[in-house]
Amino acid sequence: MTTNSPGININITGIGSVSPYGPLAGLIPPSALEPIAITAWPTAGLRRAFLVSPFRPASVVPGLKTRRLDRLSAWALVASTLAIQDAGIDLSQVDRSRVAVVFATCFGCVELTEAFFQSAVAHGWSGTDPSTFPETLANAPASHVALFHDLRGPNITVGSRGFAGESALLQAASLLRHGQAELAIVLAGDVLTRAVYEWYETANLLSPACYHSETSPEAGGFIPSEGVAALVLEAAGRRAGRAKVRSYAQLRSGRWASGGQPVEIVRQMLGGSDPSLTVCTTNGAPCATSPVTAVAREIAGDGAIIVPPQAVAAGLSDTSALLHLILALSSRPNSGQMLLLGTSGDIGFAALLLELR
């Protein structure tokens, strides 16, 4: 049941995000973030979540036209542009047929899917909106990224219970390693809609902090979140016309499985104890209690630094890995090894080992 992506020498050279912290290029300045009250739909009392405050995409990316797009596609366009800018890449100097886009999502374009259902309720199945239908497809955001930046390499949209973000990162690394692309834009994210939020609520997955403003997000539990995080991945040593290439981290190896115990497998991946190891944990799936911190302690020993799951990222559920990674890099800029570890319930585990630069 071991999964293994050996010998990855892939650098993370650019970061962009549209998250509850706002649209940002590069690292996210550490700050406490509270969930905010939902006002987009009627709720029976206070309901809170980590939400992306409305902004005009063209104010971040001049010339960007998003009027016909849902928020997920718009955010993917903004986040990818910010990541490319952050990497210092001039796409006019790049062979765009060798640039891949790998996008991880759980719910896809659920906003427009709900809008399509609304049109079916209002007008019947024979009166649905033709302009909405193609934008309901899960790969619409990735294809808009390709269209906007003229990226003609592999364009992949993936989902994976608990670990879609990790899956996207490892698939992108695989494309680079096998020469199927020279550069990869990896994105992960979801939007929060009424149907999604009320599904979590009906399934009793929400944290008390969703209902009470005096309850800290640190109290634990699942607080839904939304946003899209983007990373630029390049094979180590690639310069692409740039005088200097900054690397936030090097993706060294990964393990990913839907079953089995992660402790021995991840220990094997680490290849021995490392006193400088930081383990950043992710829940992997929405649940009130997670064994991940205990598993991390068992893997890394008492001396390692264990960072608990960040609520704002964990709220992204399957697609949390990239935002977790960005927040971890933002709070731990020193050198050493970092393990991004997610495990929860019966969904298995994912572990990514990074060398901080």
Place this chain on the structure above:
Amino acid sequence: MTDLQKTIVVTGVGVVSPYGIGLDCLQEGMLSGKCCLTPAKDAYPGFTGTTAPICVPLPAEGSRSRYSRTDRLAAVAARDAVAHFDCESAAFRESGVVMASTVAGLTEIDPEIAQDPAAWYRRGGLSRAASYPVAHVADAVGEHLGICGPRCAVSVACASGAMAIALAANLLLDGVAPMMFAGGSDALCPFTLSGFSSLQALDPSPCRPFDQNRKGLNLGEGSAVLVLETLAGARARDANVLAVLRGWAMTNDAFHPTAPQQQGSGLAECMRRAMEIAEVGRGEIGYVNAHGTGTPLNDIAEANAYETAFRGRSLPIPVSSTKSYFGHCLGAAGALEAAITITAIRSGALFPTLRLTDPIESPGVDWLRGEVRRQPLPLAMSASAGFGGSNTVLIFGSGPA
């Protein structure tokens, strides 16, 4: 890494199609020239496009209540793929899954969810909605087979099924699992029928891919799952090798959200890359199982792509669209067509496009029509494309001696 570790082979194929369960069923049905397309209004009143309902009831093993119809199709196809396997081996237990779908659990969701989600969940929708994420299809296959390698789902519109196979091959080369189950599954539902109908993309009659008088596509449903492993792994367990996956490639048109680039440049580049990876010349490919939807825009772009990719061959490239038999199965299409391509290689039977009477003028293409053509087929290609500009090309060869 040795050649045996780098060679990806197919050791199992499972299919659920309108012909029934199994590759033999599919092959026999297609050899007989039977067209499964029937009026959609029989199953979905109000829809005038034609479609291909599943003709056989799904067996009980795939009918767990929290599985969507798409999940059940996938689970049954996966079980069919391992009908002759040792399911107790370590390699089997550690195998992974890459499954494609575009519809996934949308089949289980009523429009009323958009009006009052909580009320719909309380009326029994909670577990049905759980199958909505596309990842659920991969989980259904993994759970059904009891395997615990990595699970991933792919959703890139109509190129999904082929891309799942390509990504699974990449993961095998990475050593992530000893064996991968890869394919696609999609069930018919009002959402997609309505969507394609609103785009005026449906032909009310049985579709006519590559015909000058084509009027659109027909939707279908089904599933296909391939078992992929390295040749080293297959030899170690003395597995029967059905075919070799010689090459694969993925590109994007970056042209338009729904329309293909008119010259088919993205698809042509995808074919060129796949042949380069497979280390085969354009003259060596004996047959292309085309995407061939029957829509005006797709088919002309695709014909142009074949002209570009196979320019310089001494003989025109034989091409057919097998969507003319049972419609366009969306996320399952690329996987079903991969299965048909493997069948063509193994049987030497090249299936013609049905109802192709007045083909697009394309001198570099030998449009297969009329009778089944029989010829040795060492190498064949399956081409897929989809909304969002995604293209995937797979090249299969006959098994090693």
